[in-house]
Amino acid sequence: VKHDTGFFDNLITDVGMNRVGTVTTNSTSSIGSFRTLCGRFVVGSGSTTPAFTDTALAAPVAFASSDPVLDSESSSYTRGWYEITVRHQFGQGQAAGNLSEIGIQHTSTSGPLWSRALILDGAGNPTTITVLPDDFLTCYYTLRIMIPQEDAVFNIDVDYDDDGIVPTVVTARPLGANFVYADEGWGLQTVYTSYHANLRFYTGGLAAPTASEPLGSPIGSYTSSFSTVPYVTDSHQRFITRTNGLNEHNSSTLRTARLNALMGCWQIEFDPPLQKNNTQTMQLTFGYSWARA
8 A cells, every 4th residue: 555645845943044055065966965964864753833943853763774866856947946855764663653744854854954844735835744654655845946047137346456455246156057967967966166166258248048158268277166155154155266377277268157056057147257367366256035925
């Protein structure tokens, strides 16, 4: 006999929201990032209404003995989000009991709680399911990352030292938004600091969000290796810094950057274009913010 509850909403806890700012995933796969950032399934028998301040299930019954596996993932700019679905099957009798709550928790039942929900029936009401000693329990969890549908435009002052400060308009737009890959398109990723963390400049402007590169010609090669700026608890903002050396990205037309180091792939246009020569280093700080949807 198979009983399917269907999907129901959960909430990401305050602890989970802050983990996006403190955990560096540095993974080439979204499932790897999920395991590092979010954790494993946990089920319980509590009935307390979930709250953002929750740090554990009300009454844990079973914590998954292994990491979840990838069930599916997809990304669509037209749809408006990237999503990953993971699953785990508790062994026979491992989750036996009357279950009424479920969550995603890291390390153990005393570890950081990413999310929590009461188990709901088809009508959206809290319910209890009974798992017998000879039953298997399979759990699924879907996480969505919304892909911005509008450009982010803001003003900065670029400091060229002896050459003065140049007011510059910055426009950021998603890139590779239909491409499912954590380090090249859209996937689950907090930040990259090495390995596949890439920055490259182009002479042209912004391309469509589904394109793989900005317009124009690439300038030089990709540069990698970023450093993280310390996260401020509850700020829900994360920043990374890249310093280009004397022989990197030397041009008077550094118009648009292609950045693979944050949540999603981005193209970032500078107007007027940045300029750099082989007597200068260039320090750039990039960041993003997040919120519950």
